[in-house]
Amino acid sequence: MTQVTKLSSIIHCDMDAFYASVEQLSNPELQDKPVVIGGNPKSRGVVATCSYEARKFGIRSAMPLAEAFRRCPHAIFLPPDFSKYKKASKEMHKIFYDYTPLIEPISLDEAFLDVTGSLNLFGTVESIGTEIKQRVKQELGLTVSVGIAHNKFLAKLASDMSKPDGFLVISRERLQEFLDPLDVGRIWGVGQKTAQRLKNLNIRTIRDVRLLDKRILENLFGSYGHQLYLLARGIDNRPVESDRQVKSVGREITFAVDITAYDQLERVVMELSVDVGRHLRRTQMQGKTVTLKVKYNDFKTITRSKTLDIAANLDEIIYSEARGLLENTLTKPIRLIGVSVHNLTEKSDNQLSLFGEGEESKSKLTRAMDIVRDKFGEESITRARLLDVKD
Ligand code: DCP
Ligand code: MG
Numbered sequence: 377m378t379q380v381t382k383l384s385s386i387i388h389c390d391m392d393a394f395y396a397s398v399e400q401l402s403n404p405e406l407q408d409k410p411v412v413i414g415g416n417p418k419s420r421g422v423v424a425t426c427s428y429e430a431r432k433f434g435i436r437s438a439m440p441l442a443e444a445f446r447r448c449p450h451a452i453f454l455p456p457d458f459s460k461y462k463k464a465s466k467e468m469h470k471i472f473y474d475y476t477p478l479i480e481p482i483s484l485d486e487a488f489l490d491v492t493g494s495l496n497l498f499g500t501v502e503s504i505g506t507e508i509k510q511r512v513k514q515e516l517g518l519t520v521s522v523g524i525a526h527n528k529f530l531a532k533l534a535s536d537m538s539k540p541d542g543f544l545v546i547s548r549e550r551l552q553e554f555l556d557p558l559d560v561g562r563i564w565g566v567g568q569k570t571a572q573r574l575k576n577l578n579i580r581t582i583r584d585v586r587l588l589d590k591r592i593l594e595n596l597f598g599s600y601g602h603q604l605y606l607l608a609r610g611i612d613n614r615p616v617e618s619d620r621q622v623k624s625v626g627r628e629i630t631f632a633v634d635i636t637a638y639d640q641l642e643r644v645v646m647e648l649s650v651d652v653g654r655h656l657r658r659t660q661m662q663g664k665t666v667t668l669k670v671k672y673n674d675f676k677t678i679t680r681s682k683t684l685d686i687a688a689n690l691d692e693i694i695y696s697e698a699r700g701l702l703e704n705t706l707t708k709p710i711r712l713i714g715v716s717v718h719n720l721t722e723k724s725d726n727q728l729s730l731f732g733e734g735e736e737s738k739s740k741l742t743r744a745m746d747i748v749r750d751k752f753g754e755e756s757i758t759r760a761r762l763l764d765v766k767d
Contacts, residue, residue, distance in 0.1 A: 383548070385501035386616060387489040388523040388531035389508065391468070392540040394485035396427040398464050399454055401517045410435070410451040417445035417453045421632050424456055428540055461485075464516060471511050475504050480616045488528055490616035502545060509543060529564045529612035537562075551610045556583035563607050565600065582608050625661065626669075626716025627651045634673045634709035641713065645702055648715040649695035656689035656717060657746060663687055663717035666694055668701035671712035678705070687721050690742055 391397065395413040400406040410430035414423045423444050426435045433448035444451065465484040472479050475498060478490035491504050498504050505522045512520045521542035523534025530546045538544035546554055560579060561571040577596075579585055585593070586608040593601035606612065627648045635641055645668070656662060667681040680701040688694065698715045 383492075383526045384490060384616075385492045385495060386525060386528055386531040387491060387501065387505050387508070388528070388535045389468070389472070389487055389489065389512075389520050390523075390532075390535050390539070391464075391485035391512075392519045392521055393425055393427050393431075394464075394518075395425045395456055395461055396430070397518050398460050399457070400427060402460065406452060410448050412441070412444050412448075412451045412453045413456050414441050414444070415453065415455045415632075417441045419632055426451070464518065467516055468512060468518075468520070471508060471515065475508065478616050478618050480618055488531065488616045505543065505545075527610070527612040528614050528616065529607055530610055532564065533558075533562060546610075552586075555608070555610055556581065556586070558582045560585060563604065564612070565603065565607075570597070570600075623720065624667075624716050624718040625652050625655050625659075625663070625720070626667070626714055627655075628669060628712060628714025628716075630671075630712045631710070634711050635713075636706070636709050638706050641702060641706065641710065642699060644713055645698050645715060646695050648713070649698050650691045652715055652717055653689055653691035653694050653742075654746065654749070656720075656723075657742070660723055661720050662689040662723040663721070664719035665717065666697040666701070667714075667716045667718060668698050668705075669712070669714035669716070670702075670705050670710055672707075673709040673711050675711070676708075677712075680705075681718075683719065687719070687723070689717075689723060690738055692738060692742075 396411045399411055399413065400409075406427075408429060409427070410433060411427040412423055412430050412435060413425050415421045419441060421441050423435060423437055423439045423441060425437050426444070430444075430448060430451050433451070435444045435447055435451070441453065445453070461484050468485075469479065469481070469487070472487060472489055476489050476491045476494045478493070480488040480490075482488065489508075491498070491501055494504065495501065498507075501524055505524050509520055509522050512518055519541045521535040521539045523531045523536070523538065523542070523544055523546070525531040525534055525546040526548060530551070534544040534546045535542055558581060559571075560566055560574045560582060561568075563582060563585070566574070573596075574580070574585070579588070585604055588605075590602070590605045593604050595601070597604060629644060629648065635644070664687045665681050665683045667679055669677065669679045671677045682697050682701060684693070684697065694715065694717060
């Protein structure tokens with residue numbers, strides 16, 4: 377009997393110049409102009425993103441705003457407006473869900489879709505990709521770049537390489553001839569450091585990596601060497617992990633000015649805890665381990681974790697644990713702080729609370745607040761209540 381292996385059909389979608397495109401859409405005066413998202417060019421912040429018109433001046437994500445201003449003083453500088461971006465992201469996901477429930481969001485503007493099981497209903501993976509692209513344009517007014525292949529690495533490569541307004545299919549037949557001439561930096565997981573290390577060894581293209589013995593790669597790069605061996609051949613067996621299989625939910629923030637006041641830190645930790653809690657409840661998840669991450673002004677980073685007896689997703693519980701972990705961390709000015717919850721399990725809305733009556737009423741109150749926030753926005757309800765949580 378011959379064994380038939382079913383190949384996956386993966387689509388990678390990534391919006392073009394996402395924050396900037398959303399701003400251009402909401403204000404026609406910004407269209408076709410260099411727009412930089414990040415804030416006041418005189419602040420010490422960095423560029424979140426910029427329109428393709430601004431990229432012509434060499435402006436890029438993560439560049440200091442002052443440098444962006446130097447390159448293009450007539451660019452329009454705007455602060456980010458996350459509620460707008462979240463709304464656009466939600467609408468894009470609604471379109472995705474029409475084709476498959478197997479969606480792995482990577483960021484607000486980027487996701488993998490496994491449509492293997494949807495082909496009977498919708499035709500080919502190419503027709504699904506085309507339809508998604510058209511609908512995002514028609515219904516949202518935004519352009520999304522679409523990459524199609526039989527695994528995640530190749531699908532992402534396809535959308536990255538065809539940007540902006542891209543659409544590219546990497547077929548299995550022409551896979552190696554497509555990959556071989558590409559720069560090593562195109563391999564998933566190869567950052568600037570690894571790329572430089574490879575180039576120092578005169579390994580410049582994916583073909584150069586492919587021609588190396590597996591043992592040499594493993595000697596050079598440890599367990600990642602094995603990955604490199606596979607990726608250079610276009611092999612990537614990672615499944616598309618939909619929301620339910622996500623391993624942690626976290627939020628972090630880099631401050632424009634390093635923080636030295638404890639009460640300010642507490643307030644930020646509260647905001648982050650609320651965001652994490654909201655995301656957990658939206659995706660019907662709960663978690664047992666709360667982690668606090670602190671990066672100091674000298675870039676030294678510490679993480680502290682606490683594992684609870686019972687998994688939780690209430691803002692109060694996450695905040696109270698994160699605040700406990702925050703104690704005695706303010707030994708130097710702090711540059712970044714993050715709160716995350718790990719050890720996730722599913723939690724449905726009607727699941728009984730295991731914390732007893734007190735928690736049950738907190739849970740009800742939180743649910744009521746979530747409903748109000750869904751309707752009127754994140755800032756519609758004061759969070760002062762949380763500041764009173766002492767134990
Ligand atoms: N972002 C950010 N800081 C970064 C990189 C990105 O705040 N260092 C934000 C702004 C981007 C959004 O995330 O709009 C999506 O990131 P992408 O890397 O997908 O960049 P863009 O969508 O802006 O541009 P493109 O995908 O067309 O290259
Ligand atoms: Mg993008």
